[in-house]
Amino acid sequence: MSNDPFGFDELAGGTAPKVDTGPDLSRFAPKAKTIDVEKAAAAKAAGEAHGFHSRSPRQPREPAPPARPEPPKAKGKRLVIGRRRRGEGGDIGQLSLTGDPEVLKEFVRRATFERATYVGFLGQMLELWEREHGKLPDDFEI
Amino acid sequence: MPTVVVANTKGGSGKTTTALVFAGEIVAAGGKVVILEGDPNRPMARWATRRGTPVIEANKTKVGSAADAEGEIRTIAGESRIVVITTDNDDEAVFDWIEGASAWSHFIVADPEGSPNQWLNSVASQADLVLIPFAPTTLDANQVARTIQVIRHIEKMARKTVLHRILVTKASPGAVVTRDEREIRENLAKNGLPLMTTTLHDRPAFRALFKFDALLSDLPVSQAPEHQVNGLAGARADAKALSEEILTLLTQAQEQAA
Numbered sequence: 327m328s329n330d331p332f333g334f335d336e337l338a339g340g341t342a343p344k345v346d347t348g349p350d351l352s353r354f355a356p357k358a359k360t361i362d363v364e365k366a367a368a369a370k371a372a373g374e375a376h377g378f379h380s381r382s383p384r385q386p387r388e389p390a391p392p393a394r395p396e397p398p399k400a401k402g403k404r405l406v407i408g409r410r411r412r413g414e415g416g417d418i419g420q421l422s423l424t425g426d427p428e429v430l431k432e433f434v435r436r437a438t439f440e441r442a443t444y445v446g447f448l449g450q451m452l453e454l455w456e457r458e459h460g461k462l463p464d465d466f467e468i
Numbered sequence: 469m470p471t472v473v474v475a476n477t478k479g480g481s482g483k484t485t486t487a488l489v490f491a492g493e494i495v496a497a498g499g500k501v502v503i504l505e506g507d508p509n510r511p512m513a514r515w516a517t518r519r520g521t522p523v524i525e526a527n528k529t530k531v532g533s534a535a536d537a538e539g540e541i542r543t544i545a546g547e548s549r550i551v552v553i554t555t556d557n558d559d560e561a562v563f564d565w566i567e568g569a570s571a572w573s574h575f576i577v578a579d580p581e582g583s584p585n586q587w588l589n590s591v592a593s594q595a596d597l598v599l600i601p602f603a604p605t606t607l608d609a610n611q612v613a614r615t616i617q618v619i620r621h622i623e624k625m626a627r628k629t630v631l632h633r634i635l636v637t638k639a640s641p642g643a644v645v646t647r648d649e650r651e652i653r654e655n656l657a658k659n660g661l662p663l664m665t666t667t668l669h670d671r672p673a674f675r676a677l678f679k680f681d682a683l684l685s686d687l688p689v690s691q692a693p694e695h696q697v698n699g700l701a702g703a704r705a706d707a708k709a710l711s712e713e714i715l716t717l718l719t720q721a722q723e724q725a726a
Contacts, residue, residue: 348497
C-alpha cells in the first residue's frame with residue numbers, strides 16, 4: 327500500500343522516513359451499488375433447491391398456512407390398518423383406505439412430506455392396498 | 469464498497485474473529501465498515517452493544533428501499549465508523565441493506581451463521597470476496613469442502629464467478645507446524661483450492677477482542693495489569709497481512725473486471 331500518495335518522497339529520491347499509514351482505501355470509496363435482482367433471486371432459489379433451511383431458529387414463526395383440504399371422502403370398501411401400543415389398551419393410530427388412488431396418494435404425501443405419525447406403516451399400507459385393490463397406480467411415486 | 473463474506477458451514481472456525489479483525493484494520497485506516505450479521509447467536513451485535521457501537525436490528529427497522537436503509541445507517545452511525553446490522557435468514561430486505569450500506573461504507577463485511585442457509589446464498593451471490601476461515605483440523609477441513617460446494621452451487625445458479633479464498637485460522641503461532649496442518653495444506657494445494665498466504669494464528673490478542681469488546685487498535689484497553697494482552701504484536705502483524713492481502717485480491721479483481 328502507498329505511503330507516498332502525492333509522490334513527494336519519490337521526488338526527493340525516497341529519503342523520507344517510511345510511515346505506516348495503513349492500507350490505501352481510495353479505491354474502495356463508498357459508492358451505491360445496485361443488486362442484480364435476477365442473480366440474487368437465482369441464488370436464493372438455489373438455496374431452496376438445496377434444501378437449506380429458510381428460517382433461523384430464533385426468528386418468530388410466520389402464521390400457519392391455511393389448512394390443506396381434507397382428502398376425498400372414502401367411498402366403497404374401506405381398508406383399515408390399526409395398531410396397538412404394547413402395554414396400552416387403546417388404538418393410537420388408524421388409517422382408512424379405499425380403492426381410490428387419490429386417497430392413497432394423499433396419505434402417502436402426508437406421511438412422507440409432513441411426517442405424519444403413520445409414516446412407519448407406509449410399507450404395510452402399500453402392501454395392503456396391492457392385496458386388496460391390485461397393482462399400485464402407474465403414476466404412483468414415493 | 470466491496471462486500472466480503474466470511475463463510476464456513478461449520479461454527480467455531482474463526483468467522484467472527486476474522487470479520488472483526490478485517491473490519492478493525494479498515495477502521496484503523498480511516499475507512500467505514502458495515503458488519504452484516506446473519507448469525508442468530510448475534511456475537512457481533514453483543515460485541516457492538518457492549519462497546520457502544522451502533523447496531524441496527526433489521527427485523528425491527530423496516531425499510532422499503534436502499535435509500536431508506538442508507539438513511540437509517542447514516543442516522544444511527546453518527547461519528548461511528550462501524551455499524552452492525554443484524555438480519556434474519558429469510559429477511560427479504562437484506563439486499564436493501566447491502567445497497568444502502570454500500571453508499572455509506574468502504575466495506576461491507578458479512579458474518580453468516582455457521583451452516584448453509586438462504587442468507588448465505590443471498591449474500592454470497594453479491595460478494596466480491598468470500599473468505600473461508602478454518603482451523604487446521606480434519607473436522608474443519610471437511611467442512612471447507614462443503615462450503616466450497618455451496619459456493620460453486622451459487623456460482624452456477626447466479627451465473628457469476630464468486631472470488632473465494634481459504635484462510636487458515638487458529639494455527640499454532642510457533643515455528644512448528646502440526647502434522648494435521650501440514651497435511652491439510654498439502655491437500656488443499658494438491659487439489660488446486662485457493663489458499664490465502666496469510667494465516668490468523670491462535671493468539672490471546674484475538675480472543676481479547678471479545679473479552680474486552682475491542683478492536684485490535686484499542687488493545688490494551690488500559691495500562692492496568694489485568695488489561696494486558698499477550699501476542700498483540702503478532703496479532704497486529706497477522707491483521708495487517710490479512711487486510712493487505714484482501715485489498716490486493718480485490719484490486720486485482722477490479723482491474724480484471726475493468
